[in-house]
Structure formats: C-alpha cells, structure tokens
Amino acid sequence: xxxxxxxxxxxxxxxxxxxxxxxxxxxxxxxxxxxxxxxxxxxxxxxxxxxxxxxxxxxxxxxxxxxxxxxxxxxxxxxxxxxxxxxxxxxxxxxxxxxxxxxxxxxxxxxxxxxxxxxxxxxxxxxxxxxxxxxxxxxxxxxxxxxxxxxxxxxxxxxxxxxxxxxxxxxxxxxxxxxxxxxxxxxxxxxxxxxxxxxxxxxxxxxxxxxxxxxxxxxxxxxxxxxxxxxxxxxxxxxxxxxxxxxxxxxxxxxxxxxxxxxxxxxxxxxxxxxxxxxxxxxxxxxxxxxxxxxxxxxxxxxxxxxxxxxxxxxxxxxxxxxxxxxxxxxxxxxxxxxxxxxxxxxxxxxxxxxxxxxxxxxxxxxxxxxxxxxxxxxxxxxxxxxxxxxxxxxxxxxxxxxxxxxxxxxxxxxxxxxxxxxxxxxxxxxxxxxxxxxxxxxxxxxxxxxxxxxxxxxxxxxxxxxxxxxxxxxxxx
Numbered sequence: 001x002x003x004x005x006x007x008x009x010x011x012x013x014x015x016x017x018x019x020x021x022x023x024x025x026x027x028x029x030x031x032x033x034x035x036x037x038x039x040x041x042x043x044x045x046x047x048x049x050x051x052x053x054x055x056x057x058x059x060x061x062x063x064x065x066x067x068x069x070x071x072x073x074x075x076x077x078x079x080x081x082x083x084x085x086x087x088x089x090x091x092x093x094x095x096x097x098x099x100x101x102x103x104x105x106x107x108x109x110x111x112x113x114x115x116x117x118x119x120x121x122x123x124x125x126x127x128x129x130x131x132x133x134x135x136x137x138x139x140x141x142x143x144x145x146x147x148x149x150x151x152x153x154x155x156x157x158x159x160x161x162x163x164x165x166x167x168x169x170x171x172x173x174x175x176x177x178x179x180x181x182x183x184x185x186x187x188x189x190x191x192x193x194x195x196x197x198x199x200x201x202x203x204x205x206x207x208x209x210x211x212x213x214x215x216x217x218x219x220x221x222x223x224x225x226x227x228x229x230x231x232x233x234x235x236x237x238x239x240x241x242x243x244x245x246x247x248x249x250x251x252x253x254x255x256x257x258x259x260x261x262x263x264x265x266x267x268x269x270x271x272x273x274x275x276x277x278x279x280x281x282x283x284x285x286x287x288x289x290x291x292x293x294x295x296x297x298x299x300x301x302x303x304x305x306x307x308x309x310x311x312x313x314x315x316x317x318x319x320x321x322x323x324x325x326x327x328x329x330x331x332x333x334x335x336x337x338x339x340x341x342x343x344x345x346x347x348x349x350x351x352x353x354x355x356x357x358x359x360x361x362x363x364x365x366x367x368x369x370x371x372x373x374x375x376x377x378x379x380x381x382x383x384x385x386x387x388x389x390x391x392x393x394x395x396x397x398x399x400x401x402x403x404x405x406x407x408x409x410x411x412x413x414x415x416x417x418x419x420x421x422x423x424x425x426x427x428x429x430x431x432x433x434x435x436x437x438x439x440x441x442x443x444x445x446x447x448x449x450x451x452x453x454x455x456x457x458x459x460x461x462x463x464x465x466x467x468x469x470x471x472x473x474x475x476x477x478x
Contacts (some may be wrong), residue, residue, distance in 0.1 A: 022108070106448050
C-alpha cells in the first residue's frame with residue numbers, strides 16, 4: 001500500500017489545491033509563498049507517483065502515456081515547439097533580468113499542465129478539477145466582499161476588485177462562473193428546482209463582484225458568450241430531442257441574463273456607497289495627519305475621486321477606452337518597421353515587447369500614463385498587450401507561427417472535446433475563447449504566462465482521452 005506523498009489520493013489533493021491557490025492568488029494584491037509551497041509539494045508527489053507507477057508496471061505506464069500523447073498529439077507537439085523556441089529566445093534577449101522575470105511563472109504553469117495530464121485519468125477526477133475551478137471564483141467573490149466592506153481602505157472604492165489589475169480579477173470570476181454554471185446545468189444530479197436554487201446562490205455570490213469590478217472588456221464580451229451558451233445548449237439538446245431538458249436549460253440560462261441585468265442596477269447605489277466610504281477614509285487620513293500619526297498602509301493617497309462603474313462603462317460608447325491601446329500598438333508597430341530581415345525571422349529576444357517600452361521616447365504614450373522622458377516609469381512597466389505582437393517582437397515570425405499553431409490546435413481540440421462530451425462544451429468553449437480574446441489585448445510574456453490558458457489546455461487534454469464519441473459519453477451526469 002502506498003504511503004505519504006506517493007499515495008495517488010494525496011497527489012490528487014495536492015494538485016487540486018495547487019490549481020485552486022494559483023488561480024485565486026491572481027485576484028489579490030498580495031504576494032505569498034503558500035501557492036508556491038503547494039506547487040513544490042505537488043511536484044514531489046508527482047515525481048514519486050510516476051516513479052512508483054514505473055516500478056509497478058512500466059508497460060502499463062508507457063501505454064497510458066502513449067494514449068495521452070496520441071489523443072492530444074497536435075496540441076502537445078505545437079505546445080512543445082512553442083516552449084522550446086521561447087527557451088531559445090532567452091539566449092539572445094536584450095535584457096536578461098527582464099526576460100527572467102516571467103520564467104518562474106512560466107515553469108510553474110508548465111508543471112501544473114504536465115501534472116494535470118497525469119491527474120486526469122478518470123471521468124471523476126476531471127469533474128473534480130472542474131469543481132475546484134468553479135469554486136475558486138466564489139471564494140474570491142466572498143473574500144472581496146469581506147475586504148471591501150470591512151476594510152477601511154480597500155484596493156478600490158468604486159470597484160470590488162481585490163487586485164490592482166481588475167481585468168484579471170473579473171476574468172477569474174467569469175472563468176470560474178462559466179464552469180460552475182456548466183456543472184449545475186449538466187452534471188448536478190438534482191431536480192430542476194434544486195438546480196434553480198443552486199444556480200441562484202452561485203449567481204448571487206459572483207455576479208455583483210464581477211459586474212462591480214468595472215472590467216470593460218468583460219462587459220463587451222458577455223453578450224456574445226451568453227448568445228453562444230443559448231445557441232450551443234439549444235442545438236445540443238434539440239439533436240438529442242430532449243425537449244424537457246431544453247426548456248429547463250433555456251429557463252435557467254435566461255435567468256442568468258435576468259440576474260445580470262438586475263445586478264447592473266446596483267451601479268448607482270454602489271457608487272454612492274463607494275463615494276461615502278472614500279470620503280470617510282479621507283477624513284480619517286486628515287485626522288491622523290493632524291495628530292502627526294501615520295494613516296497606515298503603503299498606498300499613495302489621492303484626492304481625485306475614483307470613477308464610478310457607470311462612468312467607466314461610458315468609455316465603451318464614446319470609444320475613449322481604446323485610446324491607450326492605440327498608442328501601445330502604434331509604438332510596437334513602429335519598432336517592427338525598424339527590424340532587419342534577419343530580425344523579422346528571429347526577433348530580438350525574449351521580453352523585447354517589454355524592453356522596447358523601457359527605451360521608448362514616445363511622448364504621447366508616456367504622457368497618457370502620467371510620465372515624461374525625465375520622469376520615466378519603472379523597468380518593465382509596459383508590454384505590447386497583444387501576444388502576436390509580443391511573439392514577433394521577441395521571437396520573430398518563427399515564434400509567431402508557432403503561437404498561431406498552438407491556438408489553432410487548441411481550437412481543434414475544443415471542437416473534438418465538444419463532439420466527444422457535448423455537456424462539457426460550455427466549460428471549454430467559452431473559457432478558451434475568453435483566454436484567446438484576453439491574449440489579443442493584454443498580458444505580458446505571451447500565452448505561456450497565462451495560467452487560465454494552461455488550465456483550459458489541461459481540461460481539453462483530459463477530456464479528449466477520457467471520453468468516447470459514442471455510448472453514454474453525452475449523458476449529462478457523471
């Protein structure tokens with residue numbers, strides 16, 4: 001009998017805990033070693049379990065690895081080539097310290113992906129992984145309410161985000177919420193009314209935190225994702241001629257839309273509450289300063305009130321939300337125009353999409369972010385905000401093509417999983433689309449530093465080898 005870290009159950013628990021912590025830590029403006037310690041323990045347990053399986057049955061283990069590889073060969077080959085070329089670009093980078101900045105996370109996420117391939121060896125385990133991801137957003141939402149309402153000085157007064165990067169915060173909650181809703185719709189073994197109550201609780205916990213984070217990109221993408229969800233579930237159940245289930249799913253999905261509309265009505269009262277909270281904090285700071293006492297914290301105080309959710313969303317209509325992106329992209333494109341033919345092929349080394357902004361003298365870009373050529377920002381302050389631009393700047397056309405191959409193979413894998421297990425479709429299609437959309441408009445160091453993308457790939461690779469295209473694979477319950 002296996003003991004300690006060699007026990008498969010211990011490994012499974014460590015892996016799930018690592019995924020949970022790595023996801024949730026992104027949504028808090030704190031740095032802890034807890035998630036890294038879990039990943040290290042998971043890596044030790046992973047290696048010990050593989051070693052034990054090798055000793056117990058080498059042929060069986062090789063057969064399992066072969067099955068996993070053949071079931072995901074296009075994606076794994078593309079991903080492997082992409083990783084190798086990223087490693088090559090490290091050797092001719094223009095700023096080694098800046099290039100190394102993203103390496104620890106890249107290695108951490110790569111390990112979680114490899115550990116996930118080993119973990120997902122049964123249908124039950126894959127559903128457990130989805131459950132942990134679905135739980136992560138609810139935990140973050142609950143924690144954000146506690147930090148906002150019970151902290152004198154939250155991260156924002158007019159946003160619920162517990163992270164400075166409110167887009168990452170909103171992405172995590174939505175990413176998790178989609179998976180949770182999919183599990184409730186298609187995998188929860190309960191009556192229609194039980195599913196209604198559970199869905200209502202999940203929406204009530206997550207939707208206010210998501211909407212009041214003020215992420216404009218998520219608000220723009222949401223109608224498209226909602227339309228896809230209705231269309232996908234409608235076609236799936238219509239093909240099965242399961243009309244009762246179709247009616248129930250339509251009601252539940254429409255209730256999600258109604259709940260989102262209801263949450264949008266919270267914008268004005270939340271703005272008033274936030275303004276009052278900010279005013280009370282500024283008065284407290286003044287009292288502390290008048291008493292020659294430190295107000296606490298290390299955050300810079302500002303007398304400029306934060307923008308409300310309504311004013312933030314107005315920038316979508318007037319187009320001002322994209323003004324900074326245009327400056328970033330124009331700077332990156334001008335840099336590319338100065339590339340030699342050789343540099344177009346090989347690029348200028350890893351992290352050059354950050355290096356070029358450290359060296360830029362673009363006055364419009366610097367002023368847009370409150371800087372000047374004399375008062376320059378800190379090192380690595382800006383990225384190309386587009387993984388295609390980042391790839392071609394650092395690794396040239398070779399890395400660009402490899403990155404596109406990874407994306408296309410991931411999309412092909414998504415379609416394959418949807419064919420093999422249709423009920424899981426929403427949990428792979430929408431998160432995959434969300435990851436790719438985000439990668440086109442944000443993110444430093446490219447796709448490989450996007451933990452959401454690697455988690456989606458884990459689900460895709462696990463699903464593609466666990467389910468057959470016939471039989472009971474399309475049944476909604478595990």
